Amino acid sequence: xxxxxxxxxxxxxxxxxxxxxxxxxxxxxxxxxxxxxxxxxxxxxxxxxxxxxxxxxxxxxxxxxxxxxxxxxxxxxxxxxxxxxxxxxxxxxxxxxxxxxxxxxxxxxxxxxxxxxxxxxxxxxxxxxxxxxxxxxxxxxxxxxxxxxxxxxxxxxxxxxxxxxxxxxxxxxxxxxxxxxxxxxxxxxxxxxxxxxxxxxxxxxxxxxxxxxxxxxxxxxxxxxxxxxxxxxxxxxxxxxxxxxxxxxxxxxxxxxxxxxxxxxxxxxxxxxxxxxxxxxxxxxxxxxxxxxxxxxxxxxxxxxxxxxxxxxxxxxxxxxxxxxxxxxxxxxxxxxxxxxxxxxxxxxxxxxxxxxxx
Numbered sequence: 001x002x003x004x005x006x007x008x009x010x011x012x013x014x015x016x017x018x019x020x021x022x023x024x025x026x027x028x029x030x031x032x033x034x035x036x037x038x039x040x041x042x043x044x045x046x047x048x049x050x051x052x053x054x055x056x057x058x059x060x061x062x063x064x065x066x067x068x069x070x071x072x073x074x075x076x077x078x079x080x081x082x083x084x085x086x087x088x089x090x091x092x093x094x095x096x097x098x099x100x101x102x103x104x105x106x107x108x109x110x111x112x113x114x115x116x117x118x119x120x121x122x123x124x125x126x127x128x129x130x131x132x133x134x135x136x137x138x139x140x141x142x143x144x145x146x147x148x149x150x151x152x153x154x155x156x157x158x159x160x161x162x163x164x165x166x167x168x169x170x171x172x173x174x175x176x177x178x179x180x181x182x183x184x185x186x187x188x189x190x191x192x193x194x195x196x197x198x199x200x201x202x203x204x205x206x207x208x209x210x211x212x213x214x215x216x217x218x219x220x221x222x223x224x225x226x227x228x229x230x231x232x233x234x235x236x237x238x239x240x241x242x243x244x245x246x247x248x249x250x251x252x253x254x255x256x257x258x259x260x261x262x263x264x265x266x267x268x269x270x271x272x273x274x275x276x277x278x279x280x281x282x283x284x285x286x287x288x289x290x291x292x293x294x295x296x297x298x299x300x301x302x303x304x305x306x307x308x309x310x311x312x313x314x315x316x317x318x319x320x321x322x323x324x325x326x327x328x329x330x331x332x333x334x335x336x337x338x339x340x341x342x343x344x345x346x347x348x349x350x351x352x353x354x355x356x357x358x359x
Contacts, residue, residue, distance in 0.1 A: 079114025287338035
């Protein structure tokens with residue numbers, strides 16, 4: 001769609017919604033950078049910035065700053081649109097500096113808040129960087145834009161660890177954290193576990209409390225052929241929460257020779273927003289045996305950008321990324337701790353190993 005002509009966009013000095021939408025959707029922005037309307041000029045500068053060479057960025061940044069205040073009178077997503085473009089260009093540090101500048105001016109504070117919120121949706125470090133200036137500039141009354149930015153920033157566990165005390169100084173409730181339903185599974189011994197499996201077909205694809213049931217059986221001895229077939233089907237039939245829960249049990253049953261196959265099944269799903277955290281938990285239960293999975297866990301943890309996920313809201317998507325990050329971090333910590341414990345347990349000179357037991 002082409003950009004609107006001045007005659008089409010002007011209506012008593014204000015752009016109509018059709019004109020602004022047309023400007024958003026594309027066309028050639030160059031000759032609209034001198035439009036009589038600040039909102040159209042802002043959108044034209046923004047569209048130009050998307051494909052501009054790096055040496056043109058400072059001039060375009062200045063032009064955008066000059067138009068932002070007036071443009072925001074007619075565009076309710078100025079900061080959000082700006083954030084999308086800066087994220088696409090990978091300009092993380094510049095975004096933080098720009099947010100601080102916009103927040104410091106009461107006339108552009110809401111634009112800065114919207115830009116901050118978009119940055120928090122895109123970069124994991126953004127909440128840690130931006131919570132202090134957001135709190136500092138929220139003023140006596142917290143505007144809806146500022147409240148939205150504070151809510152999004154408070155989703156980050158790292159930000160709340162670093163700045164939770166600062167958040168407590170303002171009248172604001174952080175983002176509510178959903179918790180899994182509590183409640184312990186019923187206790188199983190070998191008899192009740194065997195009975196639970198006997199009531200299920202061999203090719204079962206689901207089994208509630210599978211890890212507890214098979215754990216109870218493996219604690220007392222090897223699985224029967226039928227039980228092993230059931231565990232095999234639960235582990236290898238399809239990806240999902242059940243596979244993640246049963247993979248550590250199959251490792252206990254089959255031994256280290258199964259490890260490479262299990263990790264090949266598990267590591268590709270660590271970033272899956274629906275089931276990734278269960279795979280991280282499964283790796284944590286494998287302990288030191290999952291050491292080969294550390295590069296995959298570390299790559300997920302050290303991402304600077306959010307993992308692409310799909311939820312009904314951007315804050316919901318940010319929360320999903322936070323959950324994946326927390327699960328991966330916990331898994332890496334558990335694997336390394338178990339490995340260190342093993343080294344401490346069996347590396348003392350006076351300790352010897354006889355038939356798999358120390359004395």
